[in-house]
Amino acid sequence: MSLDFGLTNVHVLITGAAGGIGLETVHTFRQLGARITAHYNSNAGELQNIPGIVCVQGDVRDESSVDRLLTEAAEKNGGPVSVLVVNHGVWPTNDTAIADMDLKQWNNTVAIDLTGPFLLCRAYLRALRTASDAVKETASIIFIGSTAGKFGEAQHADYAACKSALMYGLTPSLKNEIVMIAPRGRVNSVNPGWVKTPMAEEKLKDRAFVERALATTPVQKVATPADIARQVAVIASPALSGHVNGMNIMVDGGMEGRLLFPPSNAQ
Template identity: 75%
Template structure:
């Protein structure tokens, strides 16, 4: 049996695509034949070296910028976005408990990690609602959030990040999977939630060997994930062939399987 992901010529928009998981996802979806629009915030970085994609800058905190991102993606890449991968995010590296956290930090993290996904999904659904009936009926219509183990178990000194991710994983995902079908009858909404991944955002923290040992203490696979580990799962859940009946799920991709929930 040949393995066909059913993603050939599907328009996939990936946010936060300039590095880490996003960049690897761009490469993975391109290999599967998708038409990829890659979003970046300030610098397109290595995206300049990836052939056959459309790159668009946008500030996910700004509604006008997000609306323009979706409309330009449709204009430049052959029609409305079918699969939206909400991958972008920030993780403030300063270890700050809630009692000492500045409101400005909390608000900025929420603006990027929670308001941004809200604005993106809103623009995506509006564009899909305005599209032709044939575009609304395709089986590849889906939204995929990138969550985090921090959203499930919490993360001491990073309550802003864990709260935002939890909202995506347990609030937006299950709500939107009920709403999307009124616009796209076969539309799906799921979340892929990694643990620690060797991305540029996490590299400085992962240099601490003692920290990594604690992080892996309850991880049977005893390894930090690579961006490719996560990108492949994004492709699997996006695939209408492999995951067409998977909906409203938060899929942990953390190498654990079972955990005590003890904060690392």
């Protein structure tokens, strides 16, 4: 039996597509025959060398830029977006407790990691209202969440708060709203733990940090971008996951929680 994902010629918009999980997701959907619009912020990078995809620049913090992104995607890639993969995000590399975090950092993280997804979903859903039945039939929003959204992350509470909002605020809310526009529309969140991406590269060079991060993970490995991208494709597939809606899918090797960070010195 051949496995058909039902994504041939489906228009997929992937945000933050220039590196890490985003770039691997582009390759995965391309192999499945989807029409891909790849969003980037400032540097298209390797996206420019991938044949058959449409690259569109946009600042997810800016309302007009996001609206233009969805319009441009439709104009350049054969019609409205059917599958929206909200992958972009920022994880400030400086370890900063809430007590020491300045408002500028907090506001920037929220603008990119939470306001950006809101603006993208709003523009996507508005365009979906006037889309064809064929586009609506495969309508799907997939957020890239994080174990930080489930367990929290000390010294990165700005990031954790935004991911939690996507996973436990927007996902269950939007899965009830999207069906008012597209009766078979779905909204889910795919939530990785640590992944070998450029954003995490420096942290993952610290062996002690990796050991601590994996301490409660039965599958003792850091995920690859392909681990996440393949799960996104499965959830996007109307053939494989057409009855999966409003779910938080943890792709974290079975992680059960976090050790105290920094470790306790108590005897």
